Amino acid sequence: MDTKNLILRTKFIDRMCHWTMVACFFLVAMSGLSWFFPSLSWMNGVLGTPQLARMLHPFLGTVVFVLLICMFFRFVHHNMPVRTDVTWFRNIVDVLMNRHTKPLKIGKYNAGQKILFWCIMLLISALFATGVVAWRPYFAGYFPIPAIRLALLAHSLAGLGLSCWSLGISIWVSGCAGPLRGCSQAMFPVHGLNSIMTAGMKKRLHPLRILRQSIIHDQRPHRYPGTR
Amino acid sequence: MLPEGLGRLFACGGMSDGPFPEQYEPTETPLASNPLHPKVTYNPTARVLKDDRARMGEQKDFPYVATTYSITELFRHWTKHSRLNAIAQPEQFVEIGEKLAGRLNIAAGDKVKVSSKRGYIEAKAVVTKRLRTLNVMGHDLDQIGIPCHWGFEGATRKGFLANTLSPAVGDANTQTPEFKAFLVNVEKA
Amino acid sequence: MAMQSQDIIRRSATNGLTPAPQARDHQQEVAKLIDVSICTGCKGCQVACSEWNDLRDEVGHNVGVYDNPADLTAETWTVIRFDEVEDESGRLEWLLRKEGCMHCEEPGCLKACPSPGAIVQFANGIVDFQSDQCIGCGYCIAGCPFDVPRINKKDNKAYKCTLCADRVSVGQEPACVKTCPTGAISFGSKADMKDLAATRVAELKSRGHEGAGLYDPQGVGGTHVMYVLTHADKPEMYHRLPKDPHISRLCAAGKNG
Numbered sequence: 001m002d003t004k005n006l007i008l009r010t011k012f013i014d015r016m017c018h019w020t021m022v023a024c025f026f027l028v029a030m031s032g033l034s035w036f037f038p039s040l041s042w043m044n045g046v047l048g049t050p051q052l053a054r055m056l057h058p059f060l061g062t063v064v065f066v067l068l069i070c071m072f073f074r075f076v077h078h079n080m081p082v083r084t085d086v087t088w089f090r091n092i093v094d095v096l097m098n099r100h101t102k103p104l105k106i107g108k109y110n111a112g113q114k115i116l117f118w119c120i121m122l123l124i125s126a127l128f129a130t131g132v133v134a135w136r137p138y139f140a141g142y143f144p145i146p147a148i149r150l151a152l153l154a155h156s157l158a159g160l161g162l163s164c165w166s167l168g169i170s171i172w173v174s175g176c177a178g179p180l181r182g183c184s185q186a187m188f189p190v191h192g193l194n195s196i197m198t199a200g201m202k203k204r205l206h207p208l209r210i211l212r213q214s215i216i217h218d219q220r221p222h223r224y225p226g227t228r
Numbered sequence: 229m230l231p232e233g234l235g236r237l238f239a240c241g242g243m244s245d246g247p248f249p250e251q252y253e254p255t256e257t258p259l260a261s262n263p264l265h266p267k268v269t270y271n272p273t274a275r276v277l278k279d280d281r282a283r284m285g286e287q288k289d290f291p292y293v294a295t296t297y298s299i300t301e302l303f304r305h306w307t308k309h310s311r312l313n314a315i316a317q318p319e320q321f322v323e324i325g326e327k328l329a330g331r332l333n334i335a336a337g338d339k340v341k342v343s344s345k346r347g348y349i350e351a352k353a354v355v356t357k358r359l360r361t362l363n364v365m366g367h368d369l370d371q372i373g374i375p376c377h378w379g380f381e382g383a384t385r386k387g388f389l390a391n392t393l394s395p396a397v398g399d400a401n402t403q404t405p406e407f408k409a410f411l412v413n414v415e416k417a
Numbered sequence: 418m419a420m421q422s423q424d425i426i427r428r429s430a431t432n433g434l435t436p437a438p439q440a441r442d443h444q445q446e447v448a449k450l451i452d453v454s455i456c457t458g459c460k461g462c463q464v465a466c467s468e469w470n471d472l473r474d475e476v477g478h479n480v481g482v483y484d485n486p487a488d489l490t491a492e493t494w495t496v497i498r499f500d501e502v503e504d505e506s507g508r509l510e511w512l513l514r515k516e517g518c519m520h521c522e523e524p525g526c527l528k529a530c531p532s533p534g535a536i537v538q539f540a541n542g543i544v545d546f547q548s549d550q551c552i553g554c555g556y557c558i559a560g561c562p563f564d565v566p567r568i569n570k571k572d573n574k575a576y577k578c579t580l581c582a583d584r585v586s587v588g589q590e591p592a593c594v595k596t597c598p599t600g601a602i603s604f605g606s607k608a609d610m611k612d613l614a615a616t617r618v619a620e621l622k623s624r625g626h627e628g629a630g631l632y633d634p635q636g637v638g639g640t641h642v643m644y645v646l647t648h649a650d651k652p653e654m655y656h657r658l659p660k661d662p663h664i665s666r667l668c669a670a671g672k673n674g
Contacts, residue, residue, distance in 0.1 A: 034531075035531035035532075035554065035556075036531075038429075038430030038531055038533060039432055041430060041531075041532075041533050050532055051551075051552050051553065051573075053552070054532075054554050055553075055573070134554075134555065134559075136553060136554065136555035136568050136573070137553070137555075137570050137573055140555055140558075145558065145559060145564060146665075148555075148559045149665050149667040149668055152556065152559055152667070152668070153667045153668075
């Protein structure tokens with residue numbers, strides 16, 4: 001593979017963080033869904049027995065949350081809303097139709113990705129907070145039962161929402177999404193596995209970053225990411 | 229009770245304080261004198277030893293009346309050694325009326341010190357509406373309840389002996405100890 | 418247990434598409450009737466419960482009330498609640514209530530439980546926890562309108578009164594009923610217990626307890642533990658016994674199926 005024109009997009013540590021989180025999230029989501037839809041109770045088998053699944057679920061959820069917090073601090077500066085995000089929204093139809101005719105003035109992440117970022121942060125924080133309220137035997141005893149009922153409901157809905165969302169986004173990004181078709185090797189998934197992209201892609205998808213940082217291949221141009 | 233199944237109002241023999249029943253105050257009484265006959269306040273025929281007499285308190289130091297009693301969960305000092313009884317009533321407590329507790333700033337569950345001229349105990353306070361401030365001869369009088377089951381050993385939590393507080397005087401005829409009415413002070417421990 | 422599995426008419430986290438066992442469907446619904454006006458608060462029922470069920474809770478603390486243990490726990494399935502209530506005229510009543518699982522006809526715990534078969538309802542109405550299936554999530558606690566189940570810190574499983582399902586299945590009354598020295602607790606078919614309650618309520622009313630009545634709340638489909646209350650119009654007086662208990666909508670929505 002010719003790596004000459006490739007740009008390091010996401011550092012190894014960030015990708016590790018992301019994928020550990022995704023792996024844990026899958027386990028947590030499967031066990032969680034098994035309790036929301038009892039007909040899917042076989043799904044908690046991924047964590048062993050039902051008892052073990054119940055015990056591990058909150059701990060793995062905490063791992064997800066902690067990793068997400070790390071990612072939050074590493075990525076938040078890319079995800080602050082800026083004036084040019086409006087341009088992306090105005091041209092949302094073109095973006096979805098994969099017509100890259102107008103300059104969209106996008107930084108590392110486009111406005112859609114920023115929304116994704118903030119929604120995921122919000123949902124996982126909500127899941128963590130409500131999960132702690134309902135966490136037996138450690139914390140639930142400190143909360144009144146009506147609060148626990150509310151927390152369980154919010155937890156279920158947030159969990160369901162996040163599961164649908166992350167599943168949907170993954171499917172969309174990995175194949176169906178117009179602007180990403182043909183470059184899944186570089187982009188799959190949105191901020192993770194393959195952290196490299198071609199300079200051409202970068203110019204097309206992230207023009208502002210090119211302007212601001214000049215071409216990154218000055219710094220680490222020829223290395224396959226993650227290798228030393 | 230006599231062989232014919234009845235008691236007698238006039239008991240000519242056998243009673244050291246007969247023949248008629250008489251009202252006496254407890255040996256340790258909060259009243260200055262017997263309301264019915266001021267000259268004889270407590271039973272003159274009850275045996276009180278000299279040293280025990282010296283250990284009787286007065287109302288100015290010990291303003292409340294205490295009564296000791298048993299509760300259904302425990303029997304004497306026996307069943308405090310049984311785990312199941314201990315679970316049902318694990319820790320020594322005294323019962324204090326709401327009004328008195330309010331005045332002494334004692335809340336339910338607080339540790340209190342109850343003392344008489346003869347010694348003291350410490351116990352949890354059960355604050356209750358069931359014990360009300362009495363009005364005796366125009367004066368307010370508070371009474372506290374002291375269940376008497378806990379001690380230095382057992383399956384329950386360790387406690388004090390309630391009889392540390394009670395006076396060494398018995399009924400004139402039966403020597404039944406006078407543990408139902410004596411004087412104490414109560415304070416937050 | 419082998420035969421009891423044939424008496425299970427409802428099972429947690431199990432959809433209704435497949436039928437419950439029905440071969441032995443001639444069973445009567447049972448009920449325990451607790452007459453609070455006869456209770457003396459001796460706690461004999463608490464001790465009998467612990468004896469029969471081999472429970473030995475911690476020796477706790479006195480927290481300023483007669484109630485001890487201070488609350489239901491995983492190892493205390495029933496407690497007597499002592500409430501001192503004064504009415505408008507200043508008349509004091511010491512209200513006693515034996516607290517424990519009410520064995521609802523429509524159990525909130527069973528509805529909320531996400532673990533298949535961890536909570537079952539028998540044909541006679543008894544709601545029972547199957548500890549080997551329990552995952553310790555505590556949803557039953559959130560689902561219960563009476564705040565009854567408790568998680569055991571030692572094994573992370575939920576526990577509550579079984580209505581002595583083992584004794585009842587062989588024709589005996591629950592241990593608390595057997596031991597009650599004043600006859601405040603009765604046990605029999607639900608119909609018989611309702612009849613008995615009617616007699617008692619009539620008697621209490623004739624003695625001037627205008628508000629006397631049976632507590633068999635319909636919000637949970639009726640219960641298999643019922644009370645005769647001297648103040649049935651104000652059940653909250655008896656240590657916050659809910660006037661109209663029902664399964665929280667939040668709980669019903671928090672789990673699907």
